Amino acid sequence: MTTLNAPLKSASLTPLISADQIAARIDELACRIDQDYQGKEILMVAVLKGSFLFVADLIRAVKTPSIVDFVRLASYGSATRSSGIVELRKDLELSIKDRHVLIIEDIVDSGLTLESLRSMLLNRQPASLRICTLINKTAHREVEAPVDYVGFTMESGFIVGYGLDLDEQYRNLPDICLIEGA
Ligand code: IMP
Ligand code: MG
Numbered sequence: 551m552t553t554l555n556a557p558l559k560s561a562s563l564t565p566l567i568s569a570d571q572i573a574a575r576i577d578e579l580a581c582r583i584d585q586d587y588q589g590k591e592i593l594m595v596a597v598l599k600g601s602f603l604f605v606a607d608l609i610r611a612v613k614t615p616s617i618v619d620f621v622r623l624a625s626y627g628s629a630t631r632s633s634g635i636v637e638l639r640k641d642l643e644l645s646i647k648d649r650h651v652l653i654i655e656d657i658v659d660s661g662l663t664l665e666s667l668r669s670m671l672l673n674r675q676p677a678s679l680r681i682c683t684l685i686n687k688t689a690h691r692e693v694e695a696p697v698d699y700v701g702f703t704m705e706s707g708f709i710v711g712y713g714l715d716l717d718e719q720y721r722n723l724p725d726i727c728l729i730e731g732a
Contacts, residue, residue, distance in 0.1 A: 563710070567702055567726040572684075572712055573607070575701050579682065580611035582699060583652070586680075591615045593649040593676075595642065597667065598622040599721070600656030603713035604684045604701075608654065619644045625663050636666040651676040655683040656714055661693035668695065685709065685726075702726075 583592070592612070596605035598620050609616050622640035651671060658664050664681065671679055682699035689706035710716050711723030720729070 561716075561729050561731045563720075563723075563727040563729055565725045566704075566707075566709060566728045567712075569712070569724040572701070572726065576604075576607050576611050579699050579701060580608060580613075583608075583682070584613050587612075587614045587650060590650045591617065593644065593646060593651050594618045594654050595646070595651055595667075595671065596620050596654040597656065597663070598640065600713050600715065601654045601684070603721075604656060605654045608682070617644070621667065623663055623667060636663050638670070646671060646674050646676045648675070648677045650678045651680070653679070653681045655681065657685040657687055657709075658683045658695055658697060659687045659690055661691050661695040664695040664697075665693040684712075685714075 592614055594605055594609055594616055596602065596618060599622070605618060609618055619642045620640065621638065621642055624637045624639050625635065653664070653667060653671070655664055658681075664683075668679065668681065680698040681696065682701075683697050684701040686697060686700045686703045687706060688703060707728050708716065709726050710720035710729050711726045713721050714726065715721045716729055720727075
């Protein structure tokens with residue numbers, strides 16, 4: 551059983567990317583994805599839990615026929631930094647062999663989570679494998695993961711909202727906010 555911590559009363563939230571900006575950027579990404587996948591079907595592999603809202607919006611914005619499946623990865627570490635030890639908590643239910651797979655991530659930070667997922671999926675022989683992330687954080691990159699579609703780029707800072715959490719809190723905020731004092 552998961553224990554939920556009480557919301558952090560001392561943390562302050564500063565809006566960084568508004569819901570309108572997110573929606574507009576998703577439309578742009580969807581246009582590019584449609585151009586790149588003409589005549590194909592996409593299998594979106596969304597990484598739980600952080601990408602659940604992003605994939606829900608993106609899959610409705612693309613016109614390319616698309617199906618979706620989910621993986622859950624857990625990376626041990628502190629609340630705000632990844633350790634690099636990545637555990638597969640929930641595997642895909644669909645086979646990805648010979649399919650056009652598009653990984654949907656919330657944030658690439660160190661790159662370790664994504665790199666571990668990418669090599670696991672490549673072993674299953676998809677027809678193609680690309681990566682789409684809502685946020686590309688650049689300051690703490692340890693592994694260069696080849697990201698094909700990026701929503702927004704930032705250097706550092708911890709963000710919450712629009713599916714992104716701190717200790718399971720704040721996923722339901724419509725905007726993406728910088729959190730300080732956490
Ligand atoms: P990485 O393995 O360091 O690239 O960590 C990526 C994962 O850490 C993301 O999929 C997020 O779940 C989480 N993460 C990294 N930075 C943040 C953040 O600012 N807010 C919320 N989650 C984050
Ligand atoms: Mg997370």
